Amino acid sequence: MTQTATPSSKYEAVIGLEIHAQLATKSKMFCGDATDFGAAPNTQISPITLGHPGTLPKTNEKAVEYAITMGLACGCTIEKNNYFARKNYFYPDLPKGYQISQHTTPICVGGTVSIKTSKGEKKIQLNRIHLEEDAGKSIHDLSATSTMIDLNRAGTPLIELVTEPCLHSAEEAFAFVTEIRKLVRWLGVCDGNMEEGSLRCDANISIRLQGEKKLGTRVEIKNLNSIRNIKKAIEYEIERLIQINETGGIIIQQTRSFDSNNDTTFSIRDKEDANDYRYFPDPDLAPLHLTDEWIDEIRKKLPSLPNELQKQWVNSFHLSEYDVEQLSEHKEEAAFFIQLTQLSKHYKSIANWILGPIRSYLNESNATYEKLTLALPYIAALIEMVETNQLNFSVASNKILKEIIDQPQSPLMYAEQHNLLQSNSVDEMEHWVNQVIAKHPDKVNEYKKGKKGLIGLFVGEVKRISQGKADPKLSTQMLEKKLAN
Ligand code: ADP
Ligand code: MG
Numbered sequence: 001m002t003q004t005a006t007p008s009s010k011y012e013a014v015i016g017l018e019i020h021a022q023l024a025t026k027s028k029m030f031c032g033d034a035t036d037f038g039a040a041p042n043t044q045i046s047p048i049t050l051g052h053p054g055t056l057p058k059t060n061e062k063a064v065e066y067a068i069t070m071g072l073a074c075g076c077t078i079e080k081n082n083y084f085a086r087k088n089y090f091y092p093d094l095p096k097g098y099q100i101s102q103h104t105t106p107i108c109v110g111g112t113v114s115i116k117t118s119k120g121e122k123k124i125q126l127n128r129i130h131l132e133e134d135a136g137k138s139i140h141d142l143s144a145t146s147t148m149i150d151l152n153r154a155g156t157p158l159i160e161l162v163t164e165p166c167l168h169s170a171e172e173a174f175a176f177v178t179e180i181r182k183l184v185r186w187l188g189v190c191d192g193n194m195e196e197g198s199l200r201c202d203a204n205i206s207i208r209l210q211g212e213k214k215l216g217t218r219v220e221i222k223n224l225n226s227i228r229n230i231k232k233a234i235e236y237e238i239e240r241l242i243q244i245n246e247t248g249g250i251i252i253q254q255t256r257s258f259d260s261n262n263d264t265t266f267s268i269r270d271k272e273d274a275n276d277y278r279y280f281p282d283p284d285l286a287p288l289h290l291t292d293e294w295i296d297e298i299r300k301k302l303p304s305l306p307n308e309l310q311k312q313w314v315n316s317f318h319l320s321e322y323d324v325e326q327l328s329e330h331k332e333e334a335a336f337f338i339q340l341t342q343l344s345k346h347y348k349s350i351a352n353w354i355l356g357p358i359r360s361y362l363n364e365s366n367a368t369y370e371k372l373t374l375a376l377p378y379i380a381a382l383i384e385m386v387e388t389n390q391l392n393f394s395v396a397s398n399k400i401l402k403e404i405i406d407q408p409q410s411p412l413m414y415a416e417q418h419n420l421l422q423s424n425s426v427d428e429m430e431h432w433v434n435q436v437i438a439k440h441p442d443k444v445n446e447y448k449k450g451k452k453g454l455i456g457l458f459v460g461e462v463k464r465i466s467q468g469k470a471d472p473k474l475s476t477q478m479l480e481k482k483l484a485n
Contacts, residue, residue: 012209013238014168015167015203015205016164018202024189024191029155029156031046041150051095066187066189067131069109070159076108077110080292081290087277087377102131107285113183124163133154134155147214171231172232177410195225222256229260232260313327313347318348342380365402382404390421392469395468419468420467424474429474430467457481
């Protein structure tokens with residue numbers, strides 16, 4: 001069957017993303033002011049942040065380390081000879097009248113980030129990652145007549161990560177930003193909280209006819225502050241550009257904004273190609289020369305990355321793609337999984353325990369993995385007990401797990417004290433099975449006439465009257481045998 005060409009199938013979307021991530025340093029990029037989110041307005045602003053005459057900025061070593069960490073994790077080349085440049089422009093929330101950025105020497109060059117899409121894995125090429133400082137905040141919705149300025153954020157260290165124009169759908173952009181958020185959190189270089197503005201994204205979008213090599217005129221959507229909005233904004237914009245082209249209009253280079261009230265974008269300004277920011281090297285900051293030793297030191301401290309762990313777990317533990325992806329979502333959970341695999345070899349069961357009962361426990365008690373540290377060996381022992389049929393899974397997960405976490409203790413002792421051990425005693429089993437058979441003569445009849453599905457009901461009854469102590473495998477076998485004649 002041939003498909004009718006829809007307007008959108010004639011075109012290819014081309015997307016390049018610029019992601020700003022606030023680095024998780026205690027102090028600002030070029031001075032000691034705190035970077036705490038949510039502090040009272042204009043309380044974290046020394047004369048250096050405000051750019052008063054005579055003040056001298058000083059580079060924050062931790063911020064540089066974090067930028068290098070991110071670059072190494074993405075396979076970038078690290079630029080050893082850096083300098084900072086002033087990007088001059090006027091804006092009320094830019095107290096100095098310029099932003100310190102890196103113009104021609106981004107600290108990280110090239111590199112890739114792998115994403116998973118419905119069409120498989122794809123490597124997204126990075127253009128660069130550079131260091132810069134954030135501006136303050138203009139708040140327009142507190143007063144009907146004035147704009148409020150909070151300069152606390154001014155001077156907060158940022159990395160700006162810029163991709164090549166190599167993404168081709170809203171889905172890919174969604175996957176990419178999700179991956180970046182996961183990566184910065186994993187590395188501990190940024191908290192990744194988009195709702196607090198720690199991670200922000202600008203999306204550059206153009207369209208071209210399928211097969212065309214030349215890039216089309218792009219529009220840039222500024223300051224997307226949630227991954228869902230990034231996807232919606234790009235979807236809307238691709239359709240809008242196609243419509244313009246299809247109706248004979250001309251696409252102009254524009255800066256646009258996303259309106260989350262109706263999922264559309266609107267123009268903020270037409271953008272000239274060459275912005276005249278009059279960049280020049282900041283005369284107050286010495287060039288930053290990085291040594292190979294320091295870069296190597298940072299490289300040695302890099303944790304194993306989620307993608308590496310996933311491959312390792314598929315290969316050595318034979319876990320499914322789904323499991324390894326879930327288990328490498330959060331660093332603390334991954335670490336806990338690794339610790340459990342050192343205590344028990346039932347890898348698949350460990351994965352199931354973490355993704356099932358352990359996650360539920362943490363959710364319900366609003367706790368973190370830190371709370372589980374003391375209980376780690378006991379949880380491993382609990383998993384072993386289920387694997388060796390000493391406990392049944394539902395008793396272990398519903399009745400014992402919580403007890404041995406809240407008060408770290410041996411699951412064996414707990415189970416003995418509370419009479420929860422699974423029974424392997426034939427006499428005891430026989431007693432429960434006989435009781436159930438005697439209690440349900442009608443069902444037994446139906447079963448014998450061929451309604452074999454009733455076995456589940458009998459096994460459930462045995463489980464109930466034994467208070468979970470009957471091993472379901474054993475009781476099934478015994479029931480089947482007794483009901484067969
Ligand atoms: P600027 O200096 O205006 O920010 P850059 O050349 O640094 O422009 O590019 C910014 C982002 O825009 C990059 O992610 C780049 O991949 C992307 N980009 C550039 N041209 C296009 C285009 N025609 N279509 C889509 N994305 C583009
Ligand atoms: Mg830009």
